[in-house]
Amino acid sequence: MFDTDELVINMGPQHPATHGVLRVVLKLDGEKVVDADVVIGYLHRGIEKLSENRDWTQIVLLTDRMDYVAAATNNLGYCETVEKLMSLEVPRRARYIRTILAELQRLASHLVWLGSHAMDIGAVTVFLYGLRERELVLDLFEEYCGARLTYNAMRIGGLPLDIPSGWDKKVLAYCDIQDEKIAEYETLLTQNRIWLERTRKVGVIPGPEAVSIGLSGPPLRASGVRRDVRKDEPYAAYEEFDFDIPLGTNGDTYDRYLVRVEEFRQSTRIIRQAIEGLPEGPIVGKVPRLIKPPAGETYHANESPKGEIGYFIASDGRSTSPYRLRVRPPSFCNLQALRRLVKGHLVADVIALIGTIDIVLGEVDR
Amino acid sequence: MIDLLVIPLIKIVFVLTGVLITVMYLVLLERKVQAWVQSRLGPMRVGPHGVLQPVADVLKLFVKEDITPVRVDVWVYTAAPIIVLVPALIAFAVIPFGGEVHLFGKTISLRIADINVGLLYITAVASIGVYGIILAGWSSNSKYPLLAGLRSSAQLISYEVAVTLTLVSVILTAGTLSMVGIVEAQAASRVWFAFVQPLALVIYVIAGLAETNRSPFDLPEAEQELVGGFHTEYSGMRFALFFLAEYTNMIIVSAVATTLFFGGWLRPFPNVAWLWWLDYVPSWIWFTVKTFLVLYLFLWIRATLPRYRYDQLMRIGWKVLIPLALANIVVTGIVKVLL
Numbered sequence: 001m002f003d004t005d006e007l008v009i010n011m012g013p014q015h016p017a018t019h020g021v022l023r024v025v026l027k028l029d030g031e032k033v034v035d036a037d038v039v040i041g042y043l044h045r046g047i048e049k050l051s052e053n054r055d056w057t058q059i060v061l062l063t064d065r066m067d068y069v070a071a072a073t074n075n076l077g078y079c080e081t082v083e084k085l086m087s088l089e090v091p092r093r094a095r096y097i098r099t100i101l102a103e104l105q106r107l108a109s110h111l112v113w114l115g116s117h118a119m120d121i122g123a124v125t126v127f128l129y130g131l132r133e134r135e136l137v138l139d140l141f142e143e144y145c146g147a148r149l150t151y152n153a154m155r156i157g158g159l160p161l162d163i164p165s166g167w168d169k170k171v172l173a174y175c176d177i178q179d180e181k182i183a184e185y186e187t188l189l190t191q192n193r194i195w196l197e198r199t200r201k202v203g204v205i206p207g208p209e210a211v212s213i214g215l216s217g218p219p220l221r222a223s224g225v226r227r228d229v230r231k232d233e234p235y236a237a238y239e240e241f242d243f244d245i246p247l248g249t250n251g252d253t254y255d256r257y258l259v260r261v262e263e264f265r266q267s268t269r270i271i272r273q274a275i276e277g278l279p280e281g282p283i284v285g286k287v288p289r290l291i292k293p294p295a296g297e298t299y300h301a302n303e304s305p306k307g308e309i310g311y312f313i314a315s316d317g318r319s320t321s322p323y324r325l326r327v328r329p330p331s332f333c334n335l336q337a338l339r340r341l342v343k344g345h346l347v348a349d350v351i352a353l354i355g356t357i358d359i360v361l362g363e364v365d366r
Numbered sequence: 367m368i369d370l371l372v373i374p375l376i377k378i379v380f381v382l383t384g385v386l387i388t389v390m391y392l393v394l395l396e397r398k399v400q401a402w403v404q405s406r407l408g409p410m411r412v413g414p415h416g417v418l419q420p421v422a423d424v425l426k427l428f429v430k431e432d433i434t435p436v437r438v439d440v441w442v443y444t445a446a447p448i449i450v451l452v453p454a455l456i457a458f459a460v461i462p463f464g465g466e467v468h469l470f471g472k473t474i475s476l477r478i479a480d481i482n483v484g485l486l487y488i489t490a491v492a493s494i495g496v497y498g499i500i501l502a503g504w505s506s507n508s509k510y511p512l513l514a515g516l517r518s519s520a521q522l523i524s525y526e527v528a529v530t531l532t533l534v535s536v537i538l539t540a541g542t543l544s545m546v547g548i549v550e551a552q553a554a555s556r557v558w559f560a561f562v563q564p565l566a567l568v569i570y571v572i573a574g575l576a577e578t579n580r581s582p583f584d585l586p587e588a589e590q591e592l593v594g595g596f597h598t599e600y601s602g603m604r605f606a607l608f609f610l611a612e613y614t615n616m617i618i619v620s621a622v623a624t625t626l627f628f629g630g631w632l633r634p635f636p637n638v639a640w641l642w643w644l645d646y647v648p649s650w651i652w653f654t655v656k657t658f659l660v661l662y663l664f665l666w667i668r669a670t671l672p673r674y675r676y677d678q679l680m681r682i683g684w685k686v687l688i689p690l691a692l693a694n695i696v697v698t699g700i701v702k703v704l705l
Contacts, residue, residue, distance in 0.1 A: 007509065009509045009510070009513075031513070031517075031677075118672065121672040121673060122581060122582060122584070122672040122673025123670075123671065123672040123673075124400070124404070124669070125400075125403055125404050125669050125670060128404035128405065128406060129404070129405070132405060188670065189672075192671070192672065194582055194671055194672045194673070194674055195672050197674070197675070197678050198672060198673075198674070198675060198678075346675060346676060346677060347513070347676075348673075348675045348676060349675065
């Protein structure tokens with residue numbers, strides 16, 4: 001008598017909460033999600049293939065366009081991989097400035113995440129607060145390299161520019177503001193009953209499973225797995241700084257929120273140390289006029305705000321472009337967890353869960 | 367003749383235009399308040415500080431193309447926005463905006479009608495609006511509006527129970543169903559019912575938020591989840607009707623809250639004798655100020671809180687608010703009998 005049907009709805013690619021052009025095909029039983037199918041590829045630009053026809057130096061520009069919310073981190077990962085392939089020595093000052101840029105970028109990216117995640121759950125004000133502070137980071141980047149989104153801020157073997165005079169003071173001033181504002185976001189969310197009810201026990205993923213799915217970054221750490229490339233395989237100047245890796249225990253959406261909020265504080269902590277200890281010296285190492293890495297292949301990973309971004313590069317030693325460039329995009333790998341996360345939850349949770357894994361479609365599709 | 371026909375007609379015209387203009391500017395106020403909370407400026411372009419923005423919005427909505435999607439149920443689709451708006455507007459008939467004024471040698475009471483079941487009339491009329499929402503979601507022949515329509519029907523019905531139960535405790539306290547009678551009861555007891563029935567006030571405000579689909583209970587139109595909610599397929603003036611209805615309902619909920627809990631058109635602190643000079647302010651101004659303070663609370667909440675999930679919302683309604691409201695009625699009754 002009571003016939004029940006599963007309702008199939010398309011969430012995206014044109015949907016206000018899918019962070020760009022993600023399509024999730026949801027099978028619903030009432031409001032409950034029975035199954036979800038993630039369809040990607042709407043933003044595919046063939047960046048990996050394009051790289052095979054570009055100079056080694058030109059590829060930095062392409063990496064900007066992957067995770068456009070954290071372009072400097074992408075630049076850093078690529079440049080370091082090529083440096084590793086060519087065994088180039090990067091001056092200490094350059095490594096320090098790179099660290100500062102990468103951490104500023106982490107702050108900017110987490111601010112966008114916090115804002116959009118909160119807005120998806122209905123707290124619109126946090127979004128505008130987040131973007132207000134992100135604006136300050138963008139101003140700092142603009143002063144450093146002239147761009148606000150796609151920075152092209154690194155070069156193989158070093159940096160294109162030294163920091164402008166007075167920039168370090170501004171960065172420190174920004175860190176003070178940011179630390180203050182984190183408390184402001186937290187008053188709006190951390191102890192908020194509605195926020196707790198919406199995020200606690202939603203999308204729980206235990207540690208071993210998180211590892212087997214291949215999660216990385218804050219989602220992995222929120223499940224209690226201690227893995228941070230900055231500590232485990234230090235790059236840039238990270239081994240010289242003191243910082244903690246925040247860990248979660250339950251692996252739910254609330255823990256992922258807490259982990260990222262704590263990362264704000266750790267990032268400003270790293271930036272302060274880097275500015276204080278900023279050494280003098282050149283900003284570019286001894287780089288040959290023509291960049292032509294020897295034949296061979298290498299893999300190198302960075303801790304991007306989204307997770308572990310790795311570059312695998314193969315060079316044939318003859319041409320001035322890579323034989324093959326392959327990116328391990330954290331958003332793509334983390335997005336795999338979505339299907340597992342949303343099963344059994346309600347439609348409203350799907351939105352919260354897309355937000356909590358913090359994806360950028362430019363990086364998923366490349 | 368004049369008393370029977372002309373004066374009520376003039377009143378109706380006044381109230382209708384007043385409500386519609388208030389709604390227009392309430393939208394602007396909402397955008398401004400949200401902007402201030404979010405450290406923005408809000409509308410600034412049309413007129414100084416955007417004061418002409420509502421006019422521009424209305425003009426835009428009027429000239430927009432009115433799209434009727436091909437596979438909708440045309441009759442229901444057309445009727446739905448009307449069913450939503452009309453009950454919201456006619457509920458104003460029994461709202462007492464003020465006391466009495468003397469104009470051209472006549473004593474005019476600032477209300478359209480004072481029927482002895484005013485409160486019952488408002489709850490009855492307000493519940494008709496739900497049909498419009500369900501019908502809109504259903505007739506659109508589209509999945510998101512359908513889901514939103516289902517959500518809102520469940521939500522509105524459950525919260526209406528809570529609202530009505532709080533009204534019962536106020537009726538018990540006042541001993542009358544007439545809106546004017548309730549205000550007069552507060553004048554007689556020289557204290558606002560907000561202090562007599564604090565629990566009822568809290569439940570009323572929470573359930574009122576849910577009944578008007580306001581944040582944190584704005585699930586039927588949760589744009590991050592269900593695109594535009596039940597009015598996704600509506601455009602132009604038809605969409606504007608839903609919009610109007612939502613804000614009109616907000617005003618009604620605030621106006622009823624003012625009447626029931628904040629002494630209606632009475633001046634603040636009716637029990638403090640040396641504040642007698644406050645009586646020189648016209649009564650309708652007190653009413654408007656109080657209503658807008660309640661409205662401001664609505665806007666403030668919207669700018670601050672995240673949104674509840676559907677199942678949590680139902681749980682709060684049935685497992686928290688309704689039992690509390692029932693307990694409140696019982697306590698009120700016992701106190702009434704004992705005193």
